[in-house]
Amino acid sequence: NAGVTQTPKFQVLKTGQSMTLQCAQDMNHNSMYWYRQDPGMGLRLIYYSASEGTTDKGEVPNGYNVSRLNKREFSLRLESAAPSQTSVYFCASSGVRGLTGEQYFGPGTRLTVT
Amino acid sequence: SQKIEQNSEALNIQEGKTATLTCNYTNYSPAYLQWYRQDPGRGPVFLLLIRENEKEKRKERLKVTFDTTLKQSLFHITASQPADSATYLCALRLSYNTDKLIFGTGTRLQVFP
Numbered sequence: 001n002a003g004v005t006q007t008p009k010f011q012v013l014k015t016g017q018s019m020t021l022q023c024a025q026d027m028n029h030n031s032m033y034w035y036r037q038d039p040g041m042g043l044r045l046i047y048y049s050a051s052e053g054t055t056d057k058g059e060v061p062n063g064y065n066v067s068r069l070n071k072r073e074f075s076l077r078l079e080s081a082a083p084s085q086t087s088v089y090f091c092a093s094s095g096v097r098g099l100t101g102e103q104y105f106g107p108g109t110r111l112t113v114t
Numbered sequence: 115s116q117k118i119e120q121n122s123e124a125l126n127i128q129e130g131k132t133a134t135l136t137c138n139y140t141n142y143s144p145a146y147l148q149w150y151r152q153d154p155g156r157g158p159v160f161l162l163l164i165r166e167n168e169k170e171k172r173k174e175r176l177k178v179t180f181d182t183t184l185k186q187s188l189f190h191i192t193a194s195q196p197a198d199s200a201t202y203l204c205a206l207r208l209s210y211n212t213d214k215l216i217f218g219t220g221t222r223l224q225v226f227p
Contacts, residue, residue, distance in 0.1 A: 004157075031213045040122070042219035043158070043203070050213070058214075090157050094213045101213040102148060105157030 001026055004106035006091050012112045013081040021076040021109050023091030031094045032074035033058075033103065034066060036087040043090065049074055081113045117141070118218040120204060126224045127194055135189040135221045137204030142216070144206035147180055147187045152201045152220065161202075162189075194225045 004025045013019055025032065034046040035058075045058030049068040063085060065077045074093075078085060088110050092103040119138045127133050137147070146165055150158035164171045164180040164187065171178045177190040191198050201222045205215040 033214075035217075040219060042118075043217040045214065045216075048214060092157070101146065101207050101215070102160040102163060103158075103213070103215060104160070108155070108157055 003027065004091055004093055004104050006089075006106035006109050008109060009107065010110050012114065013078075014114055015082060017081050018077065018079050019081065019111075020078075021089055021091075021111075022073070023075065023106060024073045025091075025093040025104070026072065027093060027095060027104065028071070029093035029095040029104070030071070032068065033092040033094075034064070034074070034076045035090045035092065036060065036085075037090060037108075038087050046076065046089075081111075083113045085111065086113045087111060118204065118206060118216060120202075120218040120221045122219060122221070124222040124224055126226065129195060129225055129227050131194055133191040133194045133198065133223055133225070135202050135223065137187040137189070137218055139185050139206060139218075142185070142206055142208060143182075144208055145210050146207040147178075148205045148207065148215065149176075149178060149187075149189050150203040150205060150217075152203060158203055163207075191223075194223075196225045196227055199223055199225050 007022045030051045033048040035043045047066040049055045052071045067075045091106040094103045117140045148163040149161045152158040164178045175192045179188045201220040203220040204218045
């Protein structure tokens, strides 16, 4: 099992450019999440999907869109990148293992917007 | 306002000692509290969780306590090793109806030989 995979690992964008971060999980989990992590701010939830076909906003959704393509895949799109979106982005998933809701994280995407 | 606080200063301890990390929260009534470990350049990894009706949980050298009156969790690593050096994050799960978590900012632990 690969767990949670993310692509790309690194990306540099110019202000105004768009890109999509890809995430996939092979654990048959229902819920998937996108977080950003900034120094001193911790992990902040951007969007999450409780099940295939549903998405909902988290704490910091502005400037982002998401698509839950199927049960395995959850993508994050930046339509017009801004320097404030420079961050490390993590995708995570959780199932119903023991109903405890622990989350499994991908390796992250380090994004720089110049 | 709602807050989760972890000591932002790094905790430096000698190998073999017990490391104790603190997680305090305000204005939440979590169903669960979870602890994660994060190594530089990697995603967090789940370690332990404790439910609202539990006082203490152990797993090998790890121990977590949960005081819902004080709104505090303590995370202990006994007989610490240099390999335990990492950032440790606490996270609150606010209800049984959602898997969403609210994360603290984490505390960096450095264990010296």
